[in-house]
Amino acid sequence: MSQPVTPRRTTRSSAGSASDPASSTPQSKSRPKSTLRRQLIPAAAAAAKEEEEEEEGENDQSTVNVLLEALPGRRAQALDLLRLLAPAPALPLLLYGGAATGKTRALLLALRHIHPRPHRVAYAALRSLPSPRALFASLLSQLSPPSSSSASSRQRVPDKPSDFVAALRDALASLCTQGDAVYLVFDNLEVVRSWDKGTQLIALILRLHDLLRLPQVVLVYVSSATPDAYYSMTGSIEPNHIYFPDYTVDEVRDILMRGHPNPKLYSSFLSVALKPLFRVTRRVDELGAALEPLFRRYCEPLGDSKVVPDESIKRRLFEHIQSHLAVALNETFSVPTRASVDQCNDTGGKASTKRQFGNRDSLTELEFHMSVSAKYLLLSAFLASRNPATLDAALFDSTGGSDNHKRKRKSSQASMNMKDTMVEEMLMKGPGTFPLERLLAIFQCITSVSEDSLDDVESSANMMNGSGMTGLMSDVLLQLSTLCNSNFISKSRSCPLEGSARYRSNIDEDLALKVSTL
């Protein structure tokens, strides 16, 4: 907590504004005591703590209980945290475990509850800092005295790591003279690895303990990567770690149940929905996001969400939810349509169930507008990408004359022969690349044929056909850039003047099929 320590004793009911009575005692007194305590406290720290400090015992116990209450399923970790954080430890601390396992939350809560209250906490979430400089600036401004923070921190932000360490030492030294512990928290440590010059920065951050050599400074790292990822390369001191394992089903249920307005109904819902979804993902955040719309659907037949369900209702609701559940299992990212007020709500439901049963239904129509020539171009790109160039002659050569049927049959024959090897190859290699010339040649072949067929069908427009279709060639490059922009075709970088760039079509067969039904 960044607020200055207040010497008076207050109640600890609101953790954010509470000030610890123990913090008013001089640091020198509390330290030896606490080192003693550290050795004493084994796994069950709560019980030991109770014995140790008589005058504060029940008070302490209640804070621990508050903490444990706020961290369901994290009892062991919370106790470890309290034990390892409390009086400034000699070693840095590393919290690690998968995403959404409550690391940051546990740490922040524990920092509110630890016994000698921290003099100052500087917190740097590396994910929300775009550059090393931002990290330096953020830390220094948090450590500098609040009165001058805005003015002085803006003046000079160190560019080089060595300057940063010096500045940090200055800032910390002035704080540590007062004797209390200062906590430096580095959250999301793993993201630094992907930064530019990230390895050097990581080494710096991890070696801060050695570099600073200030006993009152406690370094806490939070990471979703295991310690091996860092300490194998830096050679610095191994910190204490606390591992946060993934939640179990029951823990997840507890977490999800917390503070729900209608616990009976929700627990009956969870008993149906949680297990299958838990097989897909174990992350609480993902589960929470996936379950929320499902629960809304679950309540749909009820009308009143305050109903306490009995067995028959449960069964009815189960039947109702079953089909939706199957859909939800296959969907990682569902985007609900925002229905305008007058539109009835059940259209959305119908659509989603339809998607489940008839996947082929959605093939009939393309959802967005595309000009005919762009469609042809996309199809030719698709063909060029999926077929080897050696097949082009067989597929498009005009030896068959302008006879459409003959050509088609031929293509199917040719593809029949090559099918086995091609399918195998395609799976192995993915779509291939092709030069612009090949694309244009195929495009011309397709459009020349289609012009014939269009003549028959669209006699009303035939006077425009001459200009319409041959004109297609003219702005092909514009269409191509449109397709590149919409990521349907990707282009390798090369000199634009030479035109030797190679292209690759990224669309799948479904989309190609949709496009081809013009």
Place this chain on the structure above:
Amino acid sequence: MAAPQGNAALTAANNIQPFFVLHKAAVAAASTVPSSRARRRLDASLPSSPNPKSAKRHRDVDEQDEEGPELYEKLRLEAFHRTWSKIQSTIDEVLRGINLKLFDQVLQWAQESFSAVRAVAKPCHAEVQQPYPLLTDVICSRIPTAFVLTKNAEFVDDITTFRDLAEHLQSNGCHLAKLSATELSVKHAVGGCFRSLLRQLVSDVPDVADVSALASWYCEAENYEQPIIVIIDDLEQCSGDVLGELVMMLSEWVIKVPIFFIMGIATTLDAPKKLLSSEVLQRLEPCKLTLGSPSDRMNALVEAILVKPCAGFCISHEVAMFLRNYFFRHDGTITSFISALKLACSKHFSMEPLSFLCMGALEEDCEEFWCDKFEALPQVIQKYAFGLPSCTSTNNSSSSGSDVVKGLSKLLKLQKDWSSVLLCLYEAGRHDKVQLLDIFCEAVNPDLQTQNTSDVDLFASKMNSENPSGVKSGSGKVFMAQVTNTIRYLPMETLLHVLEVWSTHFKGMSEINDKVKELQSTTIDAGSARTTKEKWTRRSTGNTGNATVPLNEKAAVLLHDVIRKYLVPVECLPFHEIFCFKNVGILQSALIGNPRRMVQLDLLKSQSHLKCSCCGRSGTAVSGSLHDTSIMCNLAQEYGDVINLHDWYISFEGIINSTHSKVKRKSYSSPSKKKSKSTPPEGQAMVQARFCRAVTEMQITGLLRMPSKRRPDLVQRITFGP
């Protein structure tokens, strides 16, 4: 004019500079027609274009008249400005009307999301500025994100839409920032992108940009009560990594600083799934909003501009067909449709001498306007008016001004009837997904009238003599037949609704309106009868109950009658040339620009543009005073698909040197030629340098390709034919 300014910003992005080929001789350095080259540039180049064209065209109409041309030219220019500004304002209004519905939805979404975020926690200012996250009971903090599907692979139309959306949200108090794909690129990375976001919101951006600067800005009193909305208008073009990092960064803060995203998607909802990792997607709370599809917008535009006579200007069947094909086959953007229409409009006013009479349609009392104008016209133009092809067949000998005025007002009246009938057709056809543009194209087809021969209509009889007799009979009425068919099978409720709309459309035409009323009354009777019957008809026959069939039939017959009588295409009316743009060729050549071909043509025929004295006489021979590139291009025509560099150089050198001897002899002919040329023998090095430059220029314009490693002495020609 206010309208082109708006579009100027839009077109500036795609501004392609035309190539200028200049002549060395000092006679007249002119550019090679730049205007019709790049099609997206049309708007920018248009305002200036009428003048030179009209001056040229004017000559053949009234050469004798002395003071006339300038005056009428000015009048026509004014008419163009007024007409187009009317059309443009109509377009803006229509598009805004369509978009407004979406905008309001977006606004509502933003407000709802904001209150949802605030419901989770309402942090005080000190809490917002803390660097560490708030501890709330929310399991996962997600950024509310609206995916706006623009439903068009082409992006051009949506630039204005998103700009308007930004204005709309901003005027409703939201803080707004826009990030473009260039900012969300790998080059700028997440730092640069965040900095540009910050710069749009915070006036004083600190040296090191991070979220805390945003937080402290947000805590200022005047900023606190509104959400921050970030618009990313083209999601597909963004770099997924950078966007992902930005989302991760902001999602940690979303409760403290409510930032929402609006992302424009041109294709399908798969785009974000392909672009972003699942972890990032997890941080988005998505919501799908859909923009009106391009064909919906097109229908609305066609109705407002072309069907309802909004400014007097109209287009012929050929032009309509061309525009339709252009829209569906080539481009599919409203922007280019509008610019094509604008081009047509400007060409019309510049080419048609009487076109300024169009203004009459905008006047209160059009007849008086026309009277005044027409009386003031010089004799030649008056004669021209009666010489219009559409009038020659009417054998009235007394060609007085009042005839013209009568003719014009009759034309307007008939046009109005035509448009109401067309709208009725569309109203019925809409239930069968008939597009207005399609029916429109059929309804302006002059052949339509030849098919409705049975009537002894004055105009129809005239049509027969005028038109190249219906060769393509039977082809024209596909959609209309579909509409009449639709009416036969419309369920009662919709039919009632359609009839209601009809009666509003036919308000001006009393006899038809009476018939519609009559039909309506019978339908209502039948409808009430049917409700009693419904109990047992519902199950067995569905909609085609016994009572409805004759009514549907009656409606269809009525529609058929009306079509025959009143759907008179504008091209069948006398004096339609004054209002109607027919020259499809000029539009076509302007829109389907073929830059490479045009460059080559201009290079080959530069004399015709430059009209210089030195090469005019020489005729076919290539003159050395031409621009080097032009000479080279001419020489290249003699080769096949590969050109031997050495041969090419030799002939180039020959031409250069031959003119030098010639120039030396009669140096008086071009006094201001360059000094380098007056030195008698052009140095070998100089010729080589000029040769190289010319080849490079030809390569840059895409006329040929550089030699390959395998055959270093040959270049490849890319363009062929004149």
